[in-house]
Amino acid sequence: MAISAAESIVMEALWAESPLSADSVIDRIAEKHGWRAVTVKTLLNRLLKKKAISAERDGRRYLYRPLLDRSAYINTQSRNLIDRLFDGRIGPLVTHFSEQHELTPQDVAELKRLIKEFDDGK
Secondary structure, three states: OOOHHHHHHHHHHHHHHHOOEHHHHHHHHHHHHOHHHHHHHHHHHHHHHHOOEEEEEOEEEEEEEEEOOOHHHHHHHHHHHHHHHHHOOHHHHHHHHHHHHHOOOHHHHHHHHHHHHHHHHO
């Protein structure tokens, strides 16, 4: 499922707390991103059509909740990025970031921990 950058902002609001009314989503994200209420409502409708969210009537309003799991979405997007930019390989991704952005000692420790876990699991 393809989710645009703008739609992902709406999804993040719903992943953080749901269900939410359209007004609550607007309150959480519109001003920060310079969006009008109609923009947020358009994004909600797009996400409904994609079946990424559901809407349940609550009196005169609708309450929205995510149908798309955040971790599944992140896994898919991460895999797509690695496949598209790094030919499906993690090593070139890490190399790129280490050359472009200085890795902190915490980053290096985390990478070492992951490698150790991988080695121990084999």
